[in-house]
Amino acid sequence: EPEVTQTPSHQVTQMGQEVILRCVPISNHLYFYWYRQILGQKVEFLVSFYNNEISEKSEIFDDQFSVERPDGSNFTLKIRSTKLEDSAMYFCASIGLGYEQYFGPGTRLTVT
Amino acid sequence: AQSVTQLGSHVSVSEGALVLLRCNYSSSVPPYLFWYVQYPNQGLQLLLKYTSAATLVKGINGFEAEFKKSETSFHLTKPSAHMSDAAEYFCAVSDAGNMLTFGGGTRLMVKP
Numbered sequence: 075e076p077e078v079t080q081t082p083s084h085q086v087t088q089m090g091q092e093v094i095l096r097c098v099p100i101s102n103h104l105y106f107y108w109y110r111q112i113l114g115q116k117v118e119f120l121v122s123f124y125n126n127e128i129s130e131k132s133e134i135f136d137d138q139f140s141v142e143r144p145d146g147s148n149f150t151l152k153i154r155s156t157k158l159e160d161s162a163m164y165f166c167a168s169i170g171l172g173y174e175q176y177f178g179p180g181t182r183l184t185v186t
Numbered sequence: 187a188q189s190v191t192q193l194g195s196h197v198s199v200s201e202g203a204l205v206l207l208r209c210n211y212s213s214s215v216p217p218y219l220f221w222y223v224q225y226p227n228q229g230l231q232l233l234l235k236y237t238s239a240a241t242l243v244k245g246i247n248g249f250e251a252e253f254k255k256s257e258t259s260f261h262l263t264k265p266s267a268h269m270s271d272a273a274e275y276f277c278a279v280s281d282a283g284n285m286l287t288f289g290g291g292t293r294l295m296v297k298p
Contacts, residue, residue, distance in 0.1 A: 107285065117230070117276060117288040130285055165229060167286075173218050173237050175286060179229040 076100045078178035080166050086184045087156055095151045095181045097166030103176075105169040106149045108141065110134070110162040111180075117165065123149065156185045188213045188279045190289035198295040205264040207292045209251075209277030212258060217279045219260040220286065221251055224274045233275075236260060247271070272296045 079098045087093050099106050108120040121131040123141055140152045149168075153160055163182050167175040193208040211217055221233040234245025241253045251262045260277060274293050278286040 109286070116290045117278075117286075119285040119287065122285055132285075167230075172235070173280070174220060174232050174235050175280075176232070177222070177230040 078166055078168055078176050080164075080178035080181050082181060083179065084182045084184070086186065089158060089185055090155050093153050093156055093183065095153075095164050095166075095183070097149045097151070097178055098147050099149055099166065099168030100170065100176055101147070103168035103170055105129075106143070107167040107169070107175060108151045109165045109167065109177075111165065112159075112162045120151070120164075153183075156183075158185050161185045188217070188281065188287045190277050190279050190287055192275075192277055192289035192292050194292055195290060196293045196295065198297060199267045200297045201269055202266050205249075205262070205267045205271065205294065207262040207275050207277075207294065209260045209262065209289060210258055211260060211277070211279045213279055213281065215281045217281065219251075219253060220278045220280070221245065221249070221260075221262050222276045222278060222288075223247075224276065224291075226273075230276065233262070267294075267296045269296050269298065 081096045106123045109117050111117045119132050121135045122129045138154045142150050163180045165180045166178045169175050189212045191210045219236040222230040223233050233249050234243045236243050236253045244250045249264045274291045276291045277289040280286045
């Protein structure tokens with residue numbers, strides 16, 4: 075069964091550094107999403123992406139964040155200058171015909 | 187704006203007992219409703235979805251949920267809990283495949 079994959083599974087970085095989180099959505103899906111889950115809290119929407127542009131974003135998704143689909147398979151989330159409060163699990167998701175979003179296993183980002 | 191409320195951040199049941207996890211939503215448009223399960227240190231797995239077809243929805247692992255428009259509820263049930271059901275369960279709402287809004291989650295504990 076096709077699945078969403080994410081790399082790395084765990085990323086440790088120092089405050090102020092740039093990080094890129096990578097996702098490979100399911101191949102025939104057209105809508106892509108990033109969510110984050112701070113430890114012990116609910117899953118929060120960050121951004122949705124369709125047709126090579128952002129279709130919706132939350133107030134969390136400020137100028138420090140950017141997304142890109144550099145080729146036909148990868149979907150990336152970049153955080154330009156990480157802060158301690160960016161520490162969270164980041165989930166990528168893609169949507170199929172039935173409106174359900176398929177989630178990847180997540181990348182745990184730890185900012186020290 | 188959409189919102190989801192999950193009553194009870196922790197629910198404990200005995201093995202073999204009925205599982206009932208509560209979810210209430212608010213939405214200005216006909217909602218699409220989902221239940222996801224998250225096992226420790228893993229991603230989000232879709233349990234079931236409601237997308238305006240049958241109001242009683244069957245999902246994986248013996249779970250089902252009933253959409254009740256008059257009560258704005260989408261409670262998740264399973265007749266007989268199994269130890270392997272211990273996990274965090276998230277209810278989520280979207281409008282026609284857009285961003286998901288999640289509830290705060292319910293941690294299900296199953297006692298032997």
